[in-house]
Amino acid sequence: MPTLLEVTTHLFLQVAVILIAYRVFVLIFRRLGQAQVVAMMVAGFALGPSVLGWVAPSVQEWIFPTELVVEGIAVTHPNLTAIYVIGQLGLVLYMFMVGASFKLDILRSHSRQATATSAAGVVVPLVLGGVTGWLLVDAGGFFTAKVESWQGGLFLAAAVAITAFPMLAWIIYDAGLLNTRLGTMSLSCAAVDDACAWVLLATVMATTQDSMSGALIAVGGGAIYFLFMVSVARRLLARFHTWTTSQTRQEESSSIPISYLSIVLIVVVLASWFTDLVGIYSVFGAFIVGAVMPRGELLDRILERFEPVVAYLLLPAFFIYSGLNTELSLIFQPVVLVAGAAVLAVAFAGKFGAVYLAARWQGMSRREAGSMGALANARGLMELILLNIGLSADLITSQLYTVLVLMTIITTFVAGPLQRLFERSAWRNGFVFGPSGEAPKPDPDIAEQAAPRQQAPAR
Structure with missing residues (x-):
């Protein structure tokens, strides 16, 4: 040793x-x-x-x-x-940052327009992924013995339906689409997709406990935690909203008061500890803390402090751990190869096709709907988080883990280039995605609402 x-x-x-x-x-x-x-x-x-x-x-x-x-x-x-x-610490802080950057302004302001598209982008992948997961459980070798057919269906449904909201916000902001119908509807759909996927994952985690009491603790503990955070903790944390730069200048340093930063860190790690303890995983706890934090200058300063450490030191360790659990040789097994092709087809076609058709029904052009379908396949880090939860909880095997990691890399890799391909096609045909016919340009106000910030960690 x-x-x-x-x-x-x-x-x-x-x-x-x-x-x-x-x-x-x-x-x-x-x-x-x-x-x-x-x-x-x-x-x-x-x-x-x-x-x-x-x-x-x-x-x-x-x-x-x-x-x-x-x-x-x-x-x-x-x-x-x-x-x-190290990777888990980075993951917890990252999910706090995601929650702190996750605002419902866009979803509320475009709820009617995005309802049908969001529903299609969730329901169709959920159904296709659920059926595929059910079949993989029956086939054997992809889920562990503790997983029932319906639980495997829910897990794969969540894996197929998820869209990385933070990464999507980065892509849309970078492309100058935040002030367009395409950008706002894509972000709205991603918000709904992620919420549904995490609810499904929490359900699977709770119901695969070794005993009924464990499942009850997970469900009850998660519900109590959520209610406490949105009612009691939200009011207590709201006191941070009064913090201003002038208060900081009265301190010895022009940076964030250490007491404030320490309190936020304590809340994040305690929330992560509690949600891990009850069996619904630490990322849920950290995300909720970020979501209930009051928006303002203090939160912006905290995120600025966290971003370099999380993005360039802690979070890469999470990806390395994921890579160490991925064995490409497994994909060449005939059964795994067939399953991988099926999962990739379901994941990409289900998302792209459903979102494309729903967007067309909402009055979008073929190129605008195609761009939206392409962006919906950006799964990124959120998918890897889900997969590592499944692996660490002994829900999936190395075979399925490898299949889903490859699906994640492929679909995320093609999302950006495919969207730009539709956009270039639109420009060649005299069509632009701007709201009034002008070239799409980033709106700083919308960017502040929808995207974490341009220096945010990788999405």
């Missing part, structure tokens, strides 16, 4: 390798017009057994060991545990 010093020393090397790989892939994928999250996903995949392990297996096993034999028994390597913990 390695000593604490040996674990720490090796961890420093691992973090350096992770950050170097991440920056290299960011430079490459930036030239391809891809968001940072795609570079992160591919970097994690490349450092795992599927790429580096295939090219130089001894090097990959030395840098990122996963198991350690102690007295003839294989146990998890301490460094893998350390990477997991």
Whole structure:
């Protein structure tokens, strides 16, 4: 068993390798017009057994060991545990930031227009994913024995239906579509999709507890937590709304008062601890804290402080851990290959087709509806969070995990370029996505409402 010093020393090397790989892939994928999250996903995949392990297996096993034999028994390597913990900390802070950036202004202001499109973008993928998940449970090898057919259907339905709202906000803002019908309806649909997917996942997590009491604790504890946060905690946190820059200048430093920052961190980690304790996972707790935080200068300053550490240090460890659990060789098994093709077809066609047809029914042009369907397939980090929850909770096997990770990378990778393809086609035909015929331009006011900010972590 390695000593604490040996674990720490090796961890420093691992973090350096992770950050170097991440920056290299960011430079490459930036030239391809891809968001940072795609570079992160591919970097994690490349450092795992599927790429580096295939090219130089001894090097990959030395840098990122996963198991350690102690007295003839294989146990998890301490460094893998350390990477997991760092990644989970980054994930919790990231989900807090997502919740803090998640506003319902756009959804409320475009509710009538987006209702049909949102419903189609959720219902059709849910049905297709649910049927596919049910069949995969019956086929065996994709879900663990603790998962019933209907639970597997709900899990895959959530995996297929989800859209990464934060990443989508980044893409739309970067394309200058926030003040257009396309941008606002896409964000509205993504908000509904994510909400439905997380409700389904929470249901699966609660019902797959080892006992009925565990399921009741998960459901009851989650409901109590939610009600407490939106009623009591929201009012207590509202006191932060009175914070202003002038108050900060009275302090010794021109930055955020340490007491305020400490309180927010304490609330986030306690919320994450409680939701983990009752069995509905820490990301739910962190997201709700961010959602109930009062909007204002204090929250903006806190997010500015969190973003560099989360995006460039903590969160990449989560992608590496995901990559270490992905084995590309599994996809070449005939049964897994067929399942992978089916899941990819259902995930892409279900989202694109449903959103496209609903958008056309709402009066959008073919090119505008096609752009909206393409954007709906941007799953990104939110999908990987869902998959890691399923894997850590012993709901899915490595085969299904690999299938869904590949589906996530492929659908996220094509979302941006496909949308730009529809947009270029619109320009060539004299059509633009602006509300009054002008070229789409970013609106700072809408950007502030819909997107976390331009320096936000990878979506």
